[in-house]
Amino acid sequence: MRYISTRGAAPELDFEEALLAGLARDGGLYLPTLWPKLSEAEIAAFAGRPYEEVAAAVAARFTGDAFSETELLELARASYADFRHPSRAPLIEIAPNFFVLELHRGPTLAFKDFAMRFVARLFEAVLTRRGQRATIVGATSGDTGSAAIDAFQGLSAVDVFILYPDGRVSDFQRRQMTTPTGENVHALAIEGSFDDCQAAVKAMFNDFAFRDRMKLAAVNSINWARVLAQTVYYFTAAVSLGAPARKVSFSVPTGNFGDIFAGWAAKQMGLPIERLLIATNENDILHRCMATGRYEVSGVKQTTSPSMDIQVSSNFERALFEAFGRDPAPVVALMDELKGGAFDLPEQARAALANDFDSARASEAEVAATIKRVWDEAAYLLDPHTAVGVHAATVVARDSATPIVALACAHPAKFGAAVQAASGQVPEVPGHLADLLRRAERFTQLPNELSVIQSHIEQSARPV
Numbered sequence: 001m002r003y004i005s006t007r008g009a010a011p012e013l014d015f016e017e018a019l020l021a022g023l024a025r026d027g028g029l030y031l032p033t034l035w036p037k038l039s040e041a042e043i044a045a046f047a048g049r050p051y052e053e054v055a056a057a058v059a060a061r062f063t064g065d066a067f068s069e070t071e072l073l074e075l076a077r078a079s080y081a082d083f084r085h086p087s088r089a090p091l092i093e094i095a096p097n098f099f100v101l102e103l104h105r106g107p108t109l110a111f112k113d114f115a116m117r118f119v120a121r122l123f124e125a126v127l128t129r130r131g132q133r134a135t136i137v138g139a140t141s142g143d144t145g146s147a148a149i150d151a152f153q154g155l156s157a158v159d160v161f162i163l164y165p166d167g168r169v170s171d172f173q174r175r176q177m178t179t180p181t182g183e184n185v186h187a188l189a190i191e192g193s194f195d196d197c198q199a200a201v202k203a204m205f206n207d208f209a210f211r212d213r214m215k216l217a218a219v220n221s222i223n224w225a226r227v228l229a230q231t232v233y234y235f236t237a238a239v240s241l242g243a244p245a246r247k248v249s250f251s252v253p254t255g256n257f258g259d260i261f262a263g264w265a266a267k268q269m270g271l272p273i274e275r276l277l278i279a280t281n282e283n284d285i286l287h288r289c290m291a292t293g294r295y296e297v298s299g300v301k302q303t304t305s306p307s308m309d310i311q312v313s314s315n316f317e318r319a320l321f322e323a324f325g326r327d328p329a330p331v332v333a334l335m336d337e338l339k340g341g342a343f344d345l346p347e348q349a350r351a352a353l354a355n356d357f358d359s360a361r362a363s364e365a366e367v368a369a370t371i372k373r374v375w376d377e378a379a380y381l382l383d384p385h386t387a388v389g390v391h392a393a394t395v396v397a398r399d400s401a402t403p404i405v406a407l408a409c410a411h412p413a414k415f416g417a418a419v420q421a422a423s424g425q426v427p428e429v430p431g432h433l434a435d436l437l438r439r440a441e442r443f444t445q446l447p448n449e450l451s452v453i454q455s456h457i458e459q460s461a462r463p464v
């Protein structure tokens with residue numbers, strides 16, 4: 001399997017290279033040259049199989065010669081062994097034909113564990129056999145950083161440095177980053193905002209001497225392997241609801257468009273998905289774009305679903321590339337236009353997106369009301385991100401005979417204050433994190449100065 005860039009000007013890569021590259025050199029995102037197809041019989045055979053076996057079978061379609069299915073199965077088993085549910089991603093029916101897919105049974109209580117843990121093991125395997133090492137640098141406002149630190153801790157080929165804005169992440173999120181004890185993972189508290197952290201990371205990648213010396217790598221949501229790992233739960237969920245004989249729809253709380261694009265990829269592979277519902281919070285650039293055709297950046301609003309508080313949705317570029325029939329030229333043109341703050345989607349591309357996607361937005365009041373309503377009606381606690389998706393699924397017109405699955409992206413305990421304010425209920429913290437607030441923390445405070453951050457990383461990383 002080969003990989004091409006959405007902007008058409010970067011070299012074609014194989015799976016290993018696309019994994020290690022992350023972003024393409026032309027600024028684009030990698031996609032497989034063609035979508036592998038699974039037959040109905042192959043999809044039907046997933047019924048009742050362990051999650052890890054489905055993961056290996058799906059991933060094998062994308063990894064080319066890099067891994068055998070047996071190797072992928074071992075990596076998947078190592079990735080998901082610590083999950084707190086035997087099916088890994090259990091489905092709960094909260095109303096007739098209305099399901100919640102719990103993706104928060106991993107160590108850090110958010111769906112990012114699914115992809116990050118698998119990607120960590122892919123990195124380790126590829127680098128080990130190449131005799132190489134890498135330094136992962138990332139900025140976080142919460143979930144991505146904790147998932148990366150947890151996923152990579154203790155691995156021998158990779159050091160991880162996560163920059164977060166000092167004093168501006170929740171105690172719970174900070175402690176998830178600062179309490180892991182692996183020597184190869186580092187939480188850096190930067191005196192500044194999330195944007196400062198992100199700018200510093202970008203500057204490090206643009207410092208080519210540093211980048212090459214440290215073998216910098218990125219595991220943000222544009223990394224193709226993360227999207228790949230997320231296609232798996234669309235298969236397991238749909239099959240357990242009767243696919244391929246029966247169609248299923250999904251409502252996906254959306255920020256960077258990685259998770260929902262994984263659903264779209266599963267559909268290309270043959271999974272009968274009826275509709276994919278883009279659910280946004282008040283940061284609704286994607287919903288506005290679907291409704292009006294204009295993709296226009298405005299200021300970021302802080303909401304109770306902070307992992308979706310973003311403006312430019314990086315993986316949307318993949319959907320645009322597909323909507324233009326895989327022609328990179330209009331993608332390049334729109335991305336260029338976006339530097340001015342907005343673009344207008346041509347009608348044909350808008351119609352192509354509307355073939356697969358619906359969209360809806362949840363206000364903060366609607367998020368709180370949804371948490372309360374579902375608690376009152378079903379005695380089930382939603383986190384605010386999940387509530388965005390559940391709200392969207394209740395307001396968008398759909399065929400009531402088709403089951404709808406709302407992705408539960410985070411555990412309510414991770415956003416306990418917002419959940420309590422909405423429902424009056426205090427979500428119980430899962431046992432493995434019950435003592436989180438008493439564990440010793442380990443982090444380094446650094447000024448928002450690139451040279452200081454770089455020399456700290458250089459001194460702390462194991463030699464590459």
Ligand SMILES: *Cc1c(COP(=O)(O)O)cnc(C)c1O
Nearest residue numbers: 143255256257258259307409410
């Ligand atoms: C990352 C995240 C999202 C957004 O997912 P994207 O792939 O960026 O669209 C939604 N909810 C939670 C809890 C997250 O951590």
